[in-house]
């Protein structure tokens with residue numbers, strides 16, 4: 001039984017589709033091999049493919065029963081664990097003042113939705129949202145990784161054939177979806193509409209915009225040197241007039257000298273971690289109130305960069321999204337076809353990295369995200385009518401608590417210096433195998449071995465892999481390893497973590513060994529802050545909310561769900577083809 005192919009990406013037209021979905025719920029957390037009756041049922045689920053695809057031909061034309069959304073809004077809050085949404089839900093804005101509050105009240109919200117791959121980082125998480133695919137197919141195996149052929153580090157969206165429009169571009173800057181091997185829901189929407197549907201994405205991070213835009217959408221991203229939003233020459237030779245006009249207003253400059261202070265009364269933050277868990281920086285610039293300024297005393301790149309940590313980057317992103325709605329006339333397409341707007345709000349991730357999801361800053365930041373989204377929905381309501389808008393909200397990954405906080409909660413946690421660990425591993429392999437240099441490169445959790453050196457020394461690849469794995473398993477904080485030989489022989493199976501790691505491992509792009517920390521431990525070079533990236537629930541459990549009263553039944557759903565379910569669910573509602581690598585299920589329980 002291959003856990004990779006047990007999720008049929010079919011529609012909901014067959015009567016037994018539910019049964020098929022329930023099989024996946026078993027296999028997703030598979031702890032032992034399937035029995036014969038289960039295999040028979042699994043085989044019947046594959047027969048459903050034919051059944052679903054034999055359904056009447058789809059078209060984008062509206063049906064009387066369920067008109068098409070005029071606009072699909074896909075929101076990604078970078079680095080938002082679902083637990084934060086639930087922990088602070090009673091403080092979200094009421095009566096249209098809060099966007100998260102509105103989605104919880106009027107939409108379908110899943111408690112047990114996961115980014116269900118083993119390396120929970122931004123690029124992979126954003127790729128999952130609209131491709132419906134895992135890294136073993138879509139090819140984005142990290143933010144950065146080692147190219148196995150050149151042994152050089154590559155960035156997920158870099159492509160030196162393209163530059164930002166009107167902005168300085170470094171070779172490693174993200175400009176294009178070249179490394180994304182599959183298309184997205186937006187690409188399928190454009191295909192189905194003869195390219196009449198518009199697909200526009202915007203984010204504080206290039207990878208947040210580019211990996212949502214797919215191959216034929218258009219991405220705009222925040223420039224940390226200038227505070228502008230810009231696209232790249234992959235998408236167009238020059239910006240449309242509305243972008244030039246937006247940039248001319250210099251909205252990014254209006255926050256200089258502005259202070260981010262707490263939104264709610266002090267008592268609202270009583271349950272947060274004590275500020276002293278994070279040592280104060282000189283000038284108190286990791287506490288609220290937090291004033292935006294620059295070292296030079298003037299508006300400069302340092303100031304624009306500082307806007308990333310706090311609510312103003314997200315405000316700018318949503319302001320630019322509004323400009324896009326108007327500039328491109330999204331949701332009022334002349335051809336009557338749906339448009340898609342993708343917005344990835346990056347700042348929550350920066351706040352959580354610096355202070356942890358238990359901090360007052362993170363708590364306050366999420367309240368501000370809620371209010372900003374509330375205003376954005378009210379804007380869309382006035383312009384397009386929320387009855388015509390379908391909104392999805394999720395996150396690219398969750399977050400671990402800071403090591404200090406985890407220890408306080410009696411969950412042992414330490415930061416592991418990955419570079420030191422790899423130096424020790426290289427030395428160990430050299431000592432064990434007669435001086436051969438067998439460790440080639442690493443971009444954790446991926447480790448690349450030098451198989452040519454192993455061949456030259458007359459060593460079996462599996463023996464080198466096993467020696468490396470044994471060494472790592474004896475180190476503090478390491479819980480598991482997976483080798484290329486194990487992946488290729490199909491031996492990586494049988495546990496949730498094995499399934500997630502296999503999905504994260506791409507034969508052509510990934511390393512020869514992957515290393516997993518114990519829960520709550522994480523790789524870090526600094527002495528403060530925290531991160532994400534593990535296969536544990538605090539990193540994988542993210543919000544998955546869908547709102548749109550013509551299509552979605554509101555409620556709080558406990559069914560197991562994955563972020564890869566979003567693309568096939570939207571494909572079902574929009575009646576377009578699921579993206580090429582899609583293997584999620586349609587979230588039929590939410591559909592009207």
Ligand SMILES: [Zn+2]
Nearest residue numbers: 078079122349
């Ligand atoms: Zn992220």
